[in-house]
Amino acid sequence: GIQVEQSPPDLILQEGANSTLRCNFSDSVNNLQWFHQNPWGQLINLFYIPSGTKQNGRLSATTVATERYSLLYISSSQTTDSGVYFCAVSQGGSEKLVFGKGTKLTVNP
Amino acid sequence: GAVVSQHPSWVICKSGTSVKIECRSLDFQATTMFWYRQFPKQSLMLMATSNEGSKATYEQGVEKDKFLINHASLTLSTLTVTSAHPEDSSFYICSAFPPGLRPKFFGPGTRLTVL
Numbered sequence: 562g563i564q565v566e567q568s569p570p571d572l573i574l575q576e577g578a579n580s581t582l583r584c585n586f587s588d589s590v591n592n593l594q595w596f597h598q599n600p601w602g603q604l605i606n607l608f609y610i611p612s613g614t615k616q617n618g619r620l621s622a623t624t625v626a627t628e629r630y631s632l633l634y635i636s637s638s639q640t641t642d643s644g645v646y647f648c649a650v651s652q653g654g655s656e657k658l659v660f661g662k663g664t665k666l667t668v669n670p
Numbered sequence: 671g672a673v674v675s676q677h678p679s680w681v682i683c684k685s686g687t688s689v690k691i692e693c694r695s696l697d698f699q700a701t702t703m704f705w706y707r708q709f710p711k712q713s714l715m716l717m718a719t720s721n722e723g724s725k726a727t728y729e730q731g732v733e734k735d736k737f738l739i740n741h742a743s744l745t746l747s748t749l750t751v752t753s754a755h756p757e758d759s760s761f762y763i764c765s766a767f768p769p770g771l772r773p774k775f776f777g778p779g780t781r782l783t784v785l
Binding site for chain 1 (some may be wrong): 702704708712713714715716719761763765767772773774775776778779781
């Protein structure tokens with residue numbers, strides 16, 4: 562099956578700093594989503610981005626499907642950005658999402 | 671739109687008992703729902719695909735007789751953990767998507783603790 566690798570596994574920032582999270586996948590995809598899992602476990606949809614670039618406030622994402630990677634940018638980070646960020650993909654005719662192992666982000670005041 | 675709910679949010683049960691978890695799509699109909707399990711500090715692992723009106727399909731290594739799935743209506747799927755044991759303690763999360771759309775939406779999860 563498809564492999565999803567996220568880096569870095571852990572990231573510690575000071576409030577106000579910018580960061581880039583990466584997601585590499587091993588095959589072509591029909592869906593790629595970025596999620597933020599909050600401390601209570603809820604997965605928050607950030608982006609649906611199988612290709613191209615999107616922005617939402619301080620967050621933006623870019624997926625280069627031909628090179629099989631996606632990047633999530635967080636600018637001017639805030640303590641509330643802390644949590645685990647997951648990349649998940651599906652491929653072919655499947656709707657099943659396969660998750661990466663996540664990046665744990667800690668933003669210190 | 672595209673809200674998925676789960677009930678209960680958390681449950682504690684004794685070893686050997688069965689526990690039922692509900693997943694509902696609140697503002698759309700879902701012919702397909704997914705059940706995931708997440709152990710502490712790990713990622714989400716797909717357990718099974720729930721299909722309205724037909725049998726669920728299970729991922730390799732998931733015991734279908736232990737994790738019973740029923741998708742009786744277009745807005746409700748249930749996961750029953752039968753004869754639960756402490757190793758079944760985990761965070762269970764369901765997912766669904768509106769017809770014709772690709773993005774998946776997730777419920778808030780159910781934390782199961784088996785004593």
